[in-house]
Amino acid sequence: MTDSEPLVDDAQALADLVDAIADAPLVALDTEFVREQTYYPRLCLIQVATPDRLACVDCVAGLDLKPLFSALLAPGRTWLLHSVRQDLEAMQRFMFRLPSRLIDTQIAAALLGKAPQIGLQDLVAEELNVRLDKGFTRTNWARRPLPAGALQYALDDVRHLFALWGVLRRKLNGLNRLDWLDEDCRTALETPVLTPPAALWSRLRGVRALDAGTRCAALALVEWRERCAQRLNRPRRWLCSDELLVRIARRMPNRPEDLSGIPELPKRFARRFGDEIVSAIAGSETPKNLRLVDVRRAPIQDSQFKRLRDGARNRASRLNIDPQVLATRQELLDLLRDTPSGRIAGGWRRDQLKDLV
DSSP: OOOEEEEEOSHHHHHHHHHHHHTOSEEEEEEEEEOTTOSSOEEEEEEEEETTEEEEEETTSOOOOHHHHHHHTSTTOEEEESSHHHHHHHHTTTOSSOOSEEEEHHHHHHTTTSOTTOOHHHHHHHHHOOOOOOTTTTOOTTOSSOOTTHHHHHHHHHHTHHHHHHHHHHHHHHTTOHHHHHHHHHHHHHSOSSOOHHHHHHTSTTGGGSOHHHHHHHHHHHHHHHHHHHHHTOOHHHHOOHHHHHHHHHHOOSSGGGGGGSTTOOHHHHHHHHHHHHHHHHTOOOHHHHHHHTOOOOOOOHHHHHHHHHHHHHHHHHHTSOHHHHOOHHHHHHHHTTOOOGGGSSHHHHHHHGGGO
């Protein structure tokens, strides 16, 4: 890096950075945000690196960020990040679309046998022998002025990405896995930034043991809670815990007054949201919800699954990657049911697994 702008906090500095990005086909990015009290992450900094520019954009300085995102989203521009999902979530409220292409060094590392969730600090230490400061992990990034050293800590998240990508790219090329990386990064772009309500519903403890009507009610309440949390911009569990949500679904209230008998349900919550909750449950048994909660899955014999699991583990071992990188337990079950989707519907994973079924 030959030029550094520690903090971009005025319109002219931002315009200069946008000009620098215009000539860069590959831009390294990271974000810092806070979200302890909000549903959506509050974007505080965007760290940007090109081969000759290093900068932190102050997102709480009242700047118009549209020119920056227009530059970042220009056709042909590739984003270089580490563990992209949270960064996309932090930036998605400012973006009119997603980037056309990205490279995630965490995904690249996993395809080389690293732990699937390896952090940037560990990866930079292993591949570049560079030790990054960990002293600002719990920084309140919305605070101004920021503590001394915080900006340099933030810049470290993009400072070494070009060198790191050079090392990972050479290793992936040597293993003929660059196409695997392109495929997995496309999948990352296609994955919803916000977790779909159906996925949140499927994680409720004991939900599949409920009868179909109660499961429909629980799904409707999960959908209501997401809409409400987004509208109020508050964490979903601040509104209603998973446990309380299931209790409400079991009670199947027909009137707001019916909520009063549910243990641990605050009276204030019932007064504020009772009508909405009753309305959500009243419309819960829609064809869409019934199809979701009443899916009849073909039974899988334990011996069948064990053979496939062991075969997948052996295949992953030969590829020198973590078994979870090749396929999750649910993906293996879907493969046995002949209903593969997502990562194993095609591509390199299907090629690796097809002879094991």
